Each structure stands twice: as structure tokens, then as C-alpha cells.
Amino acid sequence: METDIKRFLELACEFDENYTMTKYVVQRILGGQQEHDPRGRATVASGCVSEICAAWNLEEIYEKWRLYRQRMKCKRKNELCPETGAQFIDVTFPVKRLKDHTAGTPKCVLNKFCDEQNLDRPIYKTAMRDGDKRYISTIDVMGKKFRSRFGQPNKKMAEQVAALSALIGLDLRHILIGNWEEG
Incomplete structure (x- = not known):
């Protein structure tokens, strides 16, 4: 069981599997053991793939693939949205992250930065995709x-993800504390 879970998590990190599916598969492999095994309880309590990997001592594997994807994104040509002229920065994060960091969300941090620099606050244009x-x-x-191309379940999350993409695009990611990116 442990070998299967670790191998799956290595593949999930390599192929950038989403949090929900990763957690589901690990919990299915664990079955009833998730209640008794401390790693199983940590998996149940996790809010992102990095926390699941940490529960199974695979932080290095997660970080290796995260950095690899980040390098590949940097090598990509800047893509612009044909409709808005916005630069695409494809990021997302789990909803749980908002609950854990209510004061230091991407939107709050960006607004605070703009206020401190006497800049106009950001303007958001949010829309629901038809498909x-x-x-x-x-x-x-x-x-x-x-803009990020990753669709969000609600307007609030869409604006937070847009703020995160702006922080990255403006080289201000360092002012946002924590590991927000997943995607």
C-alpha cells in the first residue's frame, strides 16, 4: 500500500495532477486505514498536493516537479489574450488556501502594495465561461x-487568482507570503 501511494504521488507530481483527484486516489488506496494511519489523517486534512506529499515524506519530489514546471513556464513566450490583451499567467490555488490566509490573500496584498505606492487599485473584469x-x-x-486560463468556481476565487497572476507578472510574487500556486 505505501509503495503504491508513493509511486502514485510521484506520478501525480510529475504530471501535475490536480489536488482533488490526487487526494481521492490516495484515500481510495488507503481505504479504512486513513483513519488509523497518521499519514492517512494528514492526507484527509490536506488542502493541496504539496501537503499530501509532505504527509508521505515526498516534499522533495513535489518541489522538483514544481520547479521544473516553473522553469518551463518561464521559457514560454508571453501569450496574450486576443480578447483583452491580457498576459496569460496560468495559476490557481485550492479554495482552502483562502480560509487559511484571510489577511494575506493575493488581492489584499496587491491592494496594500498599490496603496503604499500611491497607485490606483486594480480593476477586475470577471465573466462566466459558457462551456x-x-x-x-x-x-x-x-x-x-x-489573467489565468484556469476557470474558478465563483467570482471571488477568479479575482484572487487574477491578483496572483498579476503579482507574478509584475515580479511582486515575493510580497505574498506562502505557497499559493498550484497549476
Whole structure:
């Protein structure tokens, strides 16, 4: 069982499997053991793939593939949204992250930065996609526009993800504390 879970998590990290599916598969492999095994309880309590990997002592594997994907994104040409002219920065994060960091969310951090620098606060344009009924938001800040292609379940999450993409695009990611990215 442990070998199967660790091998699955290595593949999940390599192929950037989403949090929900990763947690589901690990819990299915664990079965009734998730209540008795401390790693199983940590998996149940996890809010992202990195926390699941930490429960199984695979932080290095997770970090290796996260850094690899980050390097590949940097090598990509800047893509612009044909409709809005926004730069695509494809990131997302689990909803649980908002509950854990209510004061230091991407939107709050970006607003605080703009206030401190006497800049206009960001303007968000949020819309529901027709195909999957998920929300995407374009942020206009400091004369630049940013957007993630990952659809979100609600407008609030779409704006938070847009703010995170703006922080990354403006090279201000360092002012946001914590590991927010998943995607």
C-alpha cells in the first residue's frame, strides 16, 4: 500500500495532477486505514498536493516537479489574450488556501502594495465561461492586464487568482507570503 501511494504521488507530481483527484486516489488506496494511519489523517486534512506529499515524506519530489514546471513556464513566450490583451499567467490555488490566509490573500496584498505606492487599485473584469460555467477574471493594474486560463468556481476565487497572476507578472510574487500556486 505505501509503495503504491508513493509511486502514485510521484506520478501525480510529475504530471501535475490536480489536488482533488490526487487526494481521492490516495484515500481510495488507503481505504479504512486513513483513519488509523497518521499519514492517512494528514492526507484527509490536506488542502493541496504539496501537503499530501509532505504527509508521505515526498516534499522533495513535489518541489522538483514544481520547479521544473516553473522553469518551463518561464521559457514560454508571453501569450496574450486576443480578447483583452491580457498576459496569460496560468495559476490557481485550492479554495482552502483562502480560509487559511484571510489577511494575506493575493488581492489584499496587491491592494496594500498599490496603496503604499500611491497607485490606483486594480480593476477586475470577471465573466462566466459558457462551456463549463466557471469564472475567469482579468485584472488591470499598473497599466498592465493579467489573467489565468484556469476557470474558478465563483467570482471571488477568479479575482484572487487574477491578483496572483498579476503579482507574478509584475515580479511582486515575493510580497505574498506562502505557497499559493498550484497549476
